Amino acid sequence: MNTDSSTSQFPVSQLNFSRQIKGNETEIIISRYEDHFMVIATQIGTLGTIMYARKEEGVSINPTFNVSVIFGKRDEPMLVACARQMIEHMSLSGSSRPLVLSLGLKDHSVVCFSALLFLMGK
Template structure:
């Protein structure tokens, strides 16, 4: 995980590569709740679990007080909800913002 002036970058890999690269950013408020947009920049575009992981990671980071977009690189063999929770828990345990 790295912090840059304009974004946070999170890399979680089991493959030794960046895997799928997603950009998650806050859009605005809808009925009092923050909304997020997730764009797949590189890699698997037909994997909704990756989008869900990036969205939840951005939501967790923004809740912790960071307003920057989150660049998420996921190179995982298989993404499960347990793996997603473990990745987000690890990111939140080591804040760089």
């Protein structure tokens, strides 16, 4: 079921949609708060691993990005890599807001994460 809905009601605007990724129905919710973004992507109906990602402003020309696992799987490097790619993409798009990312995925493959990043980049 591919459904799309967008709300821009006060105080939080959000975009909800559902897509098939490698045969798994994936629900995605993107919420824009005043001070951060929250992205939930789930194939299991629950939040899964919750991460916090932010761009570190520093003295150097190239920014650094920090990702920390708040709750969930700490031994899954692909989850952290996905969060890092997402915050880098957001930063290149001009946003300086941090990201709270929740990934509840059945499939932790590169293909799944690439599809997810593509969908969120739209």
